[in-house]
Amino acid sequence: MAAEGVPYGVPLSFGYDGEDTLYFMFLGATTELRKETYAEQADVASFTTFDIGQDGAWRSVIVAGPLKRIEIDEWDSARESLADNAYQSNLLSEYELQENPNVWALKVQERSGRAVGQQ
Secondary structure: OEEOOEEOOOOOOOEEOOOOEEEEEOOOOOOOOHHHHHHHHOOEEEEEEEEEOOOOOEEEEEEEEEEEEOOHHHHHHHHHHHHHHOOOHHHHHHOOOOOOOOEEEEEOOEEEEEEEOOO
8 A cells, every 4th residue: 555655565464255355454453543544545555465385385466456445235245255364363253343344345456476386
């Protein structure tokens, strides 16, 4: 994400719907709301993830697309995707649904990746 021309990258737990949407939940917000500020100002965001096997083989995926805060009617899809894929998805049970959940969706418009070694 970028705000006013300044890039900001943070490690994020994510959920993937298996098609074209990644979901991110911002928990434990700081008083500066830095993630939210950057997300609100970003027209397009990119996300990178990777997997490294014990044998040293690895693969990566890079996606990019528009980022927006989800609406309340998108909560079920987001929650299901996060529960299936997110790191520490058990935190979802502690998260109370609000009228405007702090969950963001990235619609994948571009994707690339690489794999090295056996997979």
